[in-house]
Amino acid sequence: NEQKPTIFTIFGGTGDLAARKLIPALYNLFLDGYMPKEFTIVGLGRTEYNDESYKEVLLDGLNKYSRSGVADPAKWGEFSSNIIYLQSDASKEKTYKDLEQIIADRDEQWAEAATVIHYLSVAPQFFPVISEYISKIKMAGGKEKCRIVIEKPFGRDLETAKELNELLQSLFDESQIYRIDHYLGKETVQNMMAFRFANALFEPIWNRNFIEHVQISVTEDIGIEDRGGYYDGSGALRDMLQNHILQVLCLVAMEPPVSFNADEVRNRRVDVLKAIRRFGPEEVKHNAVRGQYAGGWVGGKEVNGYREEKGVDPNSNTETFCAFKFFIDNWRWQNVPFYVRTGKRMHQKSSVISIQFKDVPHPIFPSHASENWQQNRLIISIQPEMSIRLQVQAKRPGLDMILNPVDMVFDYDGTYPKESPEAYETLLLDAMEGDQTLFMRGDQVEAAWELLMPVIDNWEGRKSLNFPNYPADSWGPEIAEALIAKDGFHWFTMP
Ligand code: NAD
Known part of the structure; x- marks a missing residue:
């Protein structure tokens, strides 16, 4: 298909949501032919894994939680060759330097600036620090190439929601911000x-x-x-x-x-x-x-x-x-x-x-x-x-x-x-395609x-x-x- 090369970074890549919903959704999109020809998924987490052991954990999750499981090992092999793991601390600058390098490498390899989707699948206290750092990463394709997906809960009352909105809107355009309500x-x-x-x-x-x-x-x-x-x-x-x-x-x-x-x-x-x-x-x-x-x-x-x-x-x-x-x-x-x-x-x-x-x-x-x-x-x-x-x-x-x-x-x-399709398949595809209708x-x-x-x-x-x-x-x-x-x-x- 004609989709642009895409990089998914999943903060909280070792968490429950990533294993149960996000990776299975991306895998099913891949099976159904909706993933771009060129894509990379970067899982971020504090646990010590290398790429291979990280993929094994994800494969376990897929077999447990995905609607289809992994019926075809060759397909999984093809899909998972696009996954890398970055052991990292979300509050350290080095994490973002590493990410910047990964993005720059891909852009060079693909000879085109990728759409980069940062998925914040972490506890809400990390939303501010991650979004501040992300907004500083140099994006070859400019603002419209960079999107940020925020999981629930979005604030715990009006005041905290306003604070988070103010922060996000000071760092990004509203058109870059995807607040998920998976319903x-x-x-x-x-x-x-x-x-x-x-x-x-x-x-x-x-x-x-x-x-x-x-x-x-x-x-x-x-x-x-x-x-x-x-x-x-x-x-x-x-x-x-x-x-x-x-x-x-x-x-x-x-x-x-x-x-x-x-x-x-x-x-x-x-x-x-x-x-x-x-x-x-x-x-x-x-x-x-x-x-x-x-x-x-x-x-x-x-x-x-x-x-x-x-x-x-x-x-x-x-x-x-x-x-x-x-x-x-x-x-x-x-x-x-x-x-x-x-x-x-x-x-x-x-x-x-x-x-x-x-x-x-x-x-x-x-x-x-x-x-x-x-x-x-x-x-x-x-x-x-x-x-x-x-x-x-x-x-x-x-x-x-x-x-x-x-x-x-x-x-x-x-x-x-x-x-x-599962709700997360629909929503991740929409985020890739830049459609905010189903986001808040x-x-x-x-x-x-x-x-x-x-x-x-x-x-x-x-x-x-x-x-x-x-x-x-x-x-x-x-x-x-x-x-x-x-x-x-x-x-x-x-x-
Ligand atoms: P989890 O506790 O299973 O995973 C948290 C992740 O954050 C792990 O990957 C961990 O390594 C990472 N993390 C924690 N501290 C970190 C740090 N300092 N630096 C880098 N990474 C760090 O949580 P979860 O269930 O996957 O949920 C993630 C987010 O998604 C939360 O905001 C949650 O409210 C939301 N959510 C989860 C579900 C679900 O079904 N699990 C559903 C809806 C929304």
């Missing part, structure tokens, strides 16, 4: 755009006149595993809601962009965040709830409560669950509640959007015909099932007129025999933090909590059910 790379999430704006059918009814309420639910069945040290300083609001869930909400609620241009799309996403009704103390009390899991039994195995997990303060008030009711104050969504929830150690692993339409204006069927009555619903399942279901009422076959809800289903597995712009991240700051401040000011308040393998605390039940609805769960 935006998921097939079903991207499909929201296609579904809404490539069909004449849905957009006319996508508003307050037809939609009664919207739910976005991201539940995990696992606990915090071995991430206690990180998670206890973060919690569900910061780890899932501020980024992934709000981004999905933006795609559901955004106005149609004028074109599929990155900034047009991102402008419309920011508009949604700005229109969400702010939380005063009353709204925090009534429209935001939090929870923390207790121990219990999951699949015949006893599991720890959150406060007993390794790395967690035994009196921790960190939330492992949160649920919100939002309103979006614009014409399209006036008075349509958006309920969102996320939690760990829940009954089911599932990310799903449910859009419930208003009821028919007048019932004509007798009550015995309508016992299973269900208002029309559009269910977009992001994971583990990837599908879109439209729930409609239909007559059950038989001599009586009995109504029954049925699903019209588009499921990915049935429709497309080839597996969908600086103002977007800040708008999301700004919205949530009153809740964060309020929650952090109220410490004597009745935690834990939900058992493992449940659907979360009772107050979360109450949040939605008081409006006459229930949380939707996949069958």
Whole structure:
């Protein structure tokens, strides 16, 4: 293909994310013919490896985590001949001198200045020092040839996000900065755009006149595993809601962009965040709830409560669950509640959007015909099932007129025999091609933090909590059910 020669530097090249997601994504892109003819991957880390032992570690990871594994050793050999390891300390100038030399060598060898993508797969305290040094590396091709990818978390509140934005924007153009929210790379999430704006059918009814309420639910069945040290300083609001869930909400609620241009799309996403009704103390009390899991039994195995997990303060008030009711104050969504929830150690692993339409204006069927009555619903399942279901009422076959809800289903597995790419494949390819549509712009991240700051401040000011308040393998605390039940609805769960 015609892609430019590319150099990937992965800071944190020996870390979990590199082994589980980044290298498998690049390898799959290679197998599918999306990597440029000339590329180099530079893994950086403190561990002592040489190129060969580093590649062995990556190969192990690929076989464990990649959707395809390494079926063809020759292909791996070809791919991995482009990988080098640089044992290095991210806070030492020498690291960057070495990198500069590698880049200069490649540029000479390829007789063309490569696009250089620096991937910061390290803890956030390293973001500033790495980006400062990177901005000083001499790039033969100038600014547009150098990109920097920032992993989450992007700040831990509005102030720290602003600080990081200010720093990055003083060193780079916004067009060089790729803030990852890997949810935006998921097939079903991207499909929201296609579904809404490539069909004449849905957009006319996508508003307050037809939609009664919207739910976005991201539940995990696992606990915090071995991430206690990180998670206890973060919690569900910061780890899932501020980024992934709000981004999905933006795609559901955004106005149609004028074109599929990155900034047009991102402008419309920011508009949604700005229109969400702010939380005063009353709204925090009534429209935001939090929870923390207790121990219990999951699949015949006893599991720890959150406060007993390794790395967690035994009196921790960190939330492992949160649920919100939002309103979006614009014409399209006036008075349509958006309920969102996320939690760990829940009954089911599932990310799903449910859009419930208003009821028919007048019932004509007798009550015995309508016992299973269900208002029309559009269910977009992001994971583990990837599908879109439209729930409609239909007559059950038989001599009586009995109504029954049925699903019209588009499921990915049935429709497309080839597996969908992983989110990181999509996003890394976009970064190579310079497409920022699925990345978060600086103002977007800040708008999301700004919205949530009153809740964060309020929650952090109220410490004597009745935690834990939900058992493992449940659907979360009772107050979360109450949040939605008081409006006459229930949380939707996949069958
Ligand atoms: P990790 O702890 O497994 O790896 C950290 C990496 O940083 C290692 O390669 C280590 O060698 C390197 N490192 C640490 N100190 C260094 C120093 N002084 N100089 C050079 N290198 C140094 O972490 P991870 O799970 O790979 O996560 C990396 C980043 O990605 C974090 O920001 C994390 O929040 C984010 N992230 C991870 C995941 C995931 O699934 N693991 C998912 C989303 C986001």
